[in-house]
Ligand SMILES: Nc1nc2c(ncn2[C@@H]2O[C@H](COP(=O)(O)OP(=O)(O)OP(=O)(O)O)[C@@H](O)[C@H]2O)c(=O)[nH]1
């Protein structure tokens with residue numbers, strides 16, 4: 613069940629209307645001057661609808677759904693997963709932005725931790741929505757803080773935006789770096805320890 617509170621906007625439903633998506637793609641093809649009834653395009657509205665369902669699947673997932681496995685290992689020092697591949701869609705142009713996310717946290721004093729893969733799954737939940745990179749970064753950090761109750765969180769994301777490469781200003785290769793730092797990771801020493809781990813090869 614989708615919890616609208618975790619969605620990007622208050623009136624978003626998270627529901628996927630396949631027929632409506634197909635009609636919209638057909639309309640778009642006509643709008644760009646194509647013939648949606650030519651053979652090569654006959655299946656395109658259905659294919660694009662299925663593709664959109666997949667790339668926006670995060671609208672039907674909650675962070676709680678993926679941060680399920682937690683265990684108390686008594687490890688209360690920093691855990692950092694680096695270079696998690698990010699593929700998201702910019703909400704301004706519905707074009708991809710892609711790159712990597714680095715997600716780290718300092719567990720609660722009881723040592724409550726989650727599975728490493730769950731951090732990558734968490735990135736997916738928020739990446740598979742119409743996004744801006746800043747919100748993607750803060751949503752990951754804030755949901756980790758809320759669900760895992762760690763002493764601190766750091767999320768750094770580096771992405772190239774197709775809307776800047778393919779069109780508009782046309783600057784391929786430009787990277788946008790965003791960060792969200794919470795709790796004890798805001799302290800200068802811990803933060804620089806995390807940053808040196810992130811920057812190390
Ligand atoms: N802050 C932020 N901006 C983004 C992101 N993705 C795309 N944008 C920017 O959103 C802006 C939208 O600007 P507009 O002037 O409304 O749109 P536009 O005429 O298509 O802009 P240009 O890309 O400059 O041609 C652009 O500057 C994009 O680079 C993002 O994740 N975060």
Ligand SMILES: [Zn+2]
Nearest residue numbers: 702704705775
């Ligand atoms: Zn864009």
